[in-house]
Each structure stands twice: as C-alpha cells, then as structure tokens.
Amino acid sequence: MPDSSQPHDGPDPTLATDPAVYKTLLESTRAIPWRIDWATATFSYIGPQIEELLGWEPSSWKTVEDWATRMHPDERAWAVDFCVAQSRAGVDHEADYRALTKDGRYVWIRDVVHVVRDEQGEVEALVGFMFDISERKKTEQKLLELQRELERLSFKDGLTGVGNRRHFESVLEREWHQARESRRPLSVVMIDIDYFKQYNDRYGHVAGDDCLRRVGRLLDTATGRPRDFLGRFGGEEFVLVLPDTDADAALRVAECCRDAIAAEAIPHSASPVAGVLTVSMGVGTRIPDDNEPPLSFIAEVDRSLYLAKQQGRNRIVAGKRAD
Numbered sequence: 001m002p003d004s005s006q007p008h009d010g011p012d013p014t015l016a017t018d019p020a021v022y023k024t025l026l027e028s029t030r031a032i033p034w035r036i037d038w039a040t041a042t043f044s045y046i047g048p049q050i051e052e053l054l055g056w057e058p059s060s061w062k063t064v065e066d067w068a069t070r071m072h073p074d075e076r077a078w079a080v081d082f083c084v085a086q087s088r089a090g091v092d093h094e095a096d097y098r099a100l101t102k103d104g105r106y107v108w109i110r111d112v113v114h115v116v117r118d119e120q121g122e123v124e125a126l127v128g129f130m131f132d133i134s135e136r137k138k139t140e141q142k143l144l145e146l147q148r149e150l151e152r153l154s155f156k157d158g159l160t161g162v163g164n165r166r167h168f169e170s171v172l173e174r175e176w177h178q179a180r181e182s183r184r185p186l187s188v189v190m191i192d193i194d195y196f197k198q199y200n201d202r203y204g205h206v207a208g209d210d211c212l213r214r215v216g217r218l219l220d221t222a223t224g225r226p227r228d229f230l231g232r233f234g235g236e237e238f239v240l241v242l243p244d245t246d247a248d249a250a251l252r253v254a255e256c257c258r259d260a261i262a263a264e265a266i267p268h269s270a271s272p273v274a275g276v277l278t279v280s281m282g283v284g285t286r287i288p289d290d291n292e293p294p295l296s297f298i299a300e301v302d303r304s305l306y307l308a309k310q311q312g313r314n315r316i317v318a319g320k321r322a323d
C-alpha cells in the first residue's frame with residue numbers, strides 16, 4: 001500500500017516498465033488489441049475481449065488465415081490485399097470489414113494497424129486494435145436509406161405519386177443524350193385533361209384531386225416498358241417519355257392511354273365534348289442531333305397538344321415525323 005502521508009512527486013516510475021500494467025490496460029479496453037509476427041504470419045497476442053465480441057477463443061487465433069477466413073466474403077479479398085500491401089510497404093492503415101462470429105453472425109469491425117519495424121527498418125510485426133463499429137454502421141445505413149428516400153420523394157409528385165416536373169426534366173435530359181448516342185428514336189407524349197376547370201367547378205377540388213390520381217394510375221398501367229417514364233408536367237397535364245420508340249409506336253401508346261381513360265368512363269357532365277372525362281394529346285418523335293436542345297422538342301410537342309385542343313379536344317395530334 002502506498003503511504004498516503006508521504007508527499008509524492010508524480011507517477012511511480014517503476015510502473016511505466018511493468019508489463020502487468022500494460023496488460024491490464026490493454027485487456028480492460030473495449031477495443032481488442034492484437035499482435036502479428038510478420039515473419040511467421042502468426043498471432044503472437046490477441047486480447048481476451050475477442051471472445052466476448054466474436055465468440056472465438058483467443059487460442060483459436062493462430063495464423064493470418066484465421067483472421068482472413070473469419071471475414072465476410074464480400075470484404076475478404078480487398079481487405080486482405082489492402083492490409084498485406086500496406087503492411088509490406090510499412091504504412092500504418094485501417095480497414096473496415098465484417099467479422100464472422102462463432103454462431104454465424106457478422107459484426108462490423110474497424111481494424112487499426114500499426115507497423116512495427118526492427119532496427120534495420122524491416123517490418124517485424126503488426127500491432128493493432130479491432131473496434132466494434134456495428135452501431136456506427138447501423139446509423140450510417142439508416143442515414144443512407146433516409147437519403148435514398150428523400151431523393152425518391154424529391155422526384156415524386158405529391159398528389160399522384162408519378163414523377164414530378166424535376167424528375168421529368170432529368171429523365172428527358174438523360175434519354176435525349178442516350179437517343180443521340182444510339183441514333184434511336186425518342187418519343188414524348190403530352191396529355192392534358194379536357195375542361196378540367198369545369199370538372200373542379202362541378203365536382204369540387206377534392207374530387208378533382210381524386211380524378212388526377214385516377215388518371216395517373218390509368219396512364220401508368222397503359223405504358224408498359226421498364227424505361228417508359230410517366231410524370232406530371234403541371235396542373236392537369238401529364239407527360240410520357242418513351243425511349244427507343246418510333247412515331248407509330250408512340251401513337252399506339254397514346255391511343256392506349258386514351259382508350260384506358262375512355263374505358264374508365266369517369267363522369268364529367270360539365271364537359272362540352274362528352275359526358276365523361278377525356279384528354280387531348282400531343283405526340284412527337286426525334287432522333288436527336290447535336291444542335292437541338294431537348295426543350296425545343298418539348299415546345300414542339302406542346303404545340304401539337306395545343307392543336308389537339310384547338311381542333312376540338314378528345315384527340316391526338318402527332319408532330320411531323322422524324323423517323
């Protein structure tokens with residue numbers, strides 16, 4: 001027992017060289033210490049805490065192979081290659097990987113490695129700490145999912161669930177570029193509900209919202225290919241982007257949309273063209289060239305839609321053929 005009545009001047013210097021002190025310190029941390037002898041690629045030490053974390057007894061950690069095989073196959077190749085290359089180069093490093101537990105689960109580990117050299121500067125050993133980072137990884141994963149969800153929501157029209165205007169613009173940009181590269185036709189269909197103002201006036205705004213949702217669903221089922229895009233362009237106007245689709249095929253898609261809406265027979269007693277809800281459509285097709293911006297193509301499709309309205313509504317007008 002130290003004599004507390006005696007004045008003491010700093011820590012006991014003998015403790016600084018006492019291996020027992022270091023051992024106690026190392027084995028009382030949450031991080032798991034280890035040492036690998038470089039020449040034999042064997043563990044010369046691993047903290048007993050490893051058993052609590054992974055279930056494998058310290059004595060079962062014999063060679064570097066034991067370390068590598070208890071690693072998730074998805075990380076194994078790169079983690080082993082990376083650590084070996086860094087160690088060979090004598091560079092301290094760290095690696096994140098999933099370590100296998102004795103009962104078959106995986107735990108995310110951050111291995112922080114220090115390279116020990118001998119007097120000649122040759123690598124003598126690796127010493128390091130394994131940290132359990134599963135909680136951090138879970139939080140990272142949650143953040144990533146939230147970010148994806150936010151991204152998804154920022155591209156979605158809140159009322160109908162189809163793509164919003166921003167999404168449409170980004171899809172158009174991408175598909176325009178793709179069509180220009182592949183020299184394949186790209187078609188766009190603009191769809192506008194006829195006399196929707198009168199619909200709202202007759203049935204109310206809530207019914208108007210319902211109607212927009214219904215039309216969104218109908219248009220969605222009328223377009224089948226995975227790369228087809230449906231978006232809400234504005235108020236009661238929808239837009240379809242149809243990659244790799246020539247003028248005839250685009251017209252068929254437009255007719256399909258019109259038929260689907262007609263078959264639903266949504267009452268619209270205030271419509272001067274029919275007793276049910278109808279739509280007007282403009283269709284355009286392009287094999288884009290380097291000079292035309294996509295928005296001038298959209299303006300042209302919009303003009304076709306305007307013509308459809310002018311010519312009496314409940315019809316499809318296709319622009320000049322480009323294929």
Ligand SMILES: Nc1nc2c(ncn2[C@@H]2O[C@H](COP(=O)(O)OP(=O)(O)OP(=O)(O)O)[C@@H](O)[C@H]2O)c(=O)[nH]1
Binds near residue numbers: 194198204208
């Ligand atoms: N219920 C509802 N109505 C909307 C929404 N967005 C736009 N509208 C309405 O859609 C109507 C569009 O009116 P107009 O642009 O005059 O077009 P229209 O009455 O369909 O006439 P035409 O297109 O010429 O056949 C307006 O009354 C808008 O208030 C919405 O999110 N919900």
